[in-house]
Structures are given as structure tokens and as C-alpha cells.
Amino acid sequence: MSDYRKGMAKTRRGFFGRIANAFTKSAITDDDWDEIEALLIQADVGAQTTEMLMNRLRARHKRDGLKTSDQLKMGIKEELRALLKPPTPLNISGRELSVVLIVGVNGSGKTTTIGKLANRLHNNNRKVILAAGDTFRAAAIEQLQQWGQRVGVPVVAGKPNADPGAVVYDAISAAKARGHDVLLVDTAGRLQTKYNLMEELRKIKGVMSKVVPDAPHEVLIVLDGTTGQNALLQAKGFSEVAQLTGVIVTKLDSTAKGGMLFAIQQEMGLPIHYVGLGETIHDLILFNPDAFVDGLFEEE
Numbered sequence: 001m002s003d004y005r006k007g008m009a010k011t012r013r014g015f016f017g018r019i020a021n022a023f024t025k026s027a028i029t030d031d032d033w034d035e036i037e038a039l040l041i042q043a044d045v046g047a048q049t050t051e052m053l054m055n056r057l058r059a060r061h062k063r064d065g066l067k068t069s070d071q072l073k074m075g076i077k078e079e080l081r082a083l084l085k086p087p088t089p090l091n092i093s094g095r096e097l098s099v100v101l102i103v104g105v106n107g108s109g110k111t112t113t114i115g116k117l118a119n120r121l122h123n124n125n126r127k128v129i130l131a132a133g134d135t136f137r138a139a140a141i142e143q144l145q146q147w148g149q150r151v152g153v154p155v156v157a158g159k160p161n162a163d164p165g166a167v168v169y170d171a172i173s174a175a176k177a178r179g180h181d182v183l184l185v186d187t188a189g190r191l192q193t194k195y196n197l198m199e200e201l202r203k204i205k206g207v208m209s210k211v212v213p214d215a216p217h218e219v220l221i222v223l224d225g226t227t228g229q230n231a232l233l234q235a236k237g238f239s240e241v242a243q244l245t246g247v248i249v250t251k252l253d254s255t256a257k258g259g260m261l262f263a264i265q266q267e268m269g270l271p272i273h274y275v276g277l278g279e280t281i282h283d284l285i286l287f288n289p290d291a292f293v294d295g296l297f298e299e300e
């Protein structure tokens, strides 16, 4: 809980804090409802999800006679909480080798997240290995190798501009030969609208399933928590090509919004596994819906 309180200070001072402050008057006027609705939209909750929330809140207001600002604040917290599913563990156990493909647009935090996730799994006694599937961006290979060193896990890499499918093939072979049980595959950032790059992703997936028939076992999109509604378009675009299985939201420590998570769960139905609350190796936290909603509103 305290990780969320600390990490989400910006979010709390932003739009959700203003929602909480909207509940300080004794009587709730029409203007107040409009203000709450506008703030939810500005906090990136999304038009569709906001409308549904407002309807539920109004119904609740009528039914339960929510009068004090505290009651209404509790009401909105409960309704927001109800939009979030409890987290599910990653599907990376019970087989010889589990393969996790990490995808997303440029700079969303993929490589950093792989480093942090590798550290978590390594500390849980998993035999982790990393694949430097971003052969495109200069210095991407070194960046992943540095994470590998920091965590203490091997990294399989090719030459700059090598075919990422070939690197992935080598990494799976190495993982099997050396008895590793989790392979995390980094990929180059790409816009979901770029056809050729999305086809490359399809090819990478194809290579995986050729070597390990049911791989990849997880396809996780890393979404930058400061992106807002565009994150939904990213998730939809990547899902069409790479059949996403889950989401990691980074940089929640750097946004005054954070409502994107509600829209992602409501409209995509994808599980959110982890959130990034900072740049250090320890700043990847299991997604906790209760702590997240508390973190949006509660004062220290």
C-alpha cells in the first residue's frame, strides 16, 4: 500500500485529488456532477467508461441518498474499484520453458520493465534469461545487457540490425540448452499503425511457436501511464497482430492522470499485471486494485 501512496503522489495531486476535493460542500448541485464528469474525462478515464460511472453514481445517489461528501467519495471509490479486476499471476509456471514477449510503442518502458521483472523473477528463484530482440535502435542491445548484469541473468543478443526472429530463435535454443525456465523477450518499440513493423512482430511470434509449440505463453504490452487515451488505441492495434494476454502500465509516478487503467480494463478486458512506479530496479509493483484506487484519493 505504501508503495502506491508514495508513487502516486502526482496522480493524487492531479485530477483525482480534484475529484476528491469536489466533495467538500454539503449539498451536491448539478454543477458538481458536471465537474466530476469533466474531471474523470481529464483524468483519462475515457468517455465511455466515464458515462457508465456517472450513471452508476447518480443511481447510487438516488438509491442510497448519498449526502455527505465523504459518502459520495466512498461511492465513487467503490464504483472505480468495481471496474478493476483482481490481478492474475503471469502464466509462466508448470512447463519446461515459459516464453514472455514484451511489446509496445517507442519509449513506453519495455526494456526497463524487463530488467525489473527479471529481477523479481530471479529473486523468486526462477532461472531467467533475456533475449535482445530490439536489434533496431542504437544502444538497445547494450541497455538490455546492462540490465542482465545488474540482475545477474544472461542475455542472448545478435548483431545490430540482425533479424530479431533469428535472435529469438537463438535465445530459445540457448534457454533450453542451459536449463532456463523463463525467457523474457525485448522487442523494438513500434507504432501500432506501422504495417511492416507489426508484420515483423507477427514473424517473431511465429518463430517462437515453431520452436516451442505453445509459445509465447504471455504477450505483454507495456503502456506508458502518461499516454492517456492513445494507450487504448495501442492496446487494440497490438492485440490484433500479437494477441495480447496482459498489460503492464509504467510511469504511474509521472502522471497527474492515471485513469487510463480503468478504460483499459473496461474496454479491453486485459489483466493488468504490474505497474511501474519509478525508474529503479525495485519500482515494478504487482498491480493491486485496492491500493491503486486508494492511491488515487487518499492523503498521507
Ligand SMILES: Nc1nc2c(ncn2[C@@H]2O[C@H](COP(=O)(O)OP(=O)(O)OP(=O)(O)O)[C@@H](O)[C@H]2O)c(=O)[nH]1
Binding pocket: 104, 105, 106, 107, 108, 109, 110, 111, 112, 113, 134, 137, 140, 187, 188, 189, 190, 250, 251, 252, 253, 254, 275, 276, 277, 278, 279, 283
Ligand atoms: N518514472 C518512471 N520512468 C520509467 C518507468 N519505466 C521506465 N521509465 C523510463 O522510461 C524511459 C524509457 O524506458 P525504456 O525501458 O528504454 O523504454 P523502451 O520501451 O524500451 O524504449 P524503446 O526500446 O526505445 O522503444 C527510461 O528513461 C526509463 O527509465 C517508470 O515506471 N517510471
Ligand SMILES: [Mg+2]
Binding pocket: 110, 111, 112, 134, 140, 186, 187, 188, 189
Ligand atoms: Mg527498449
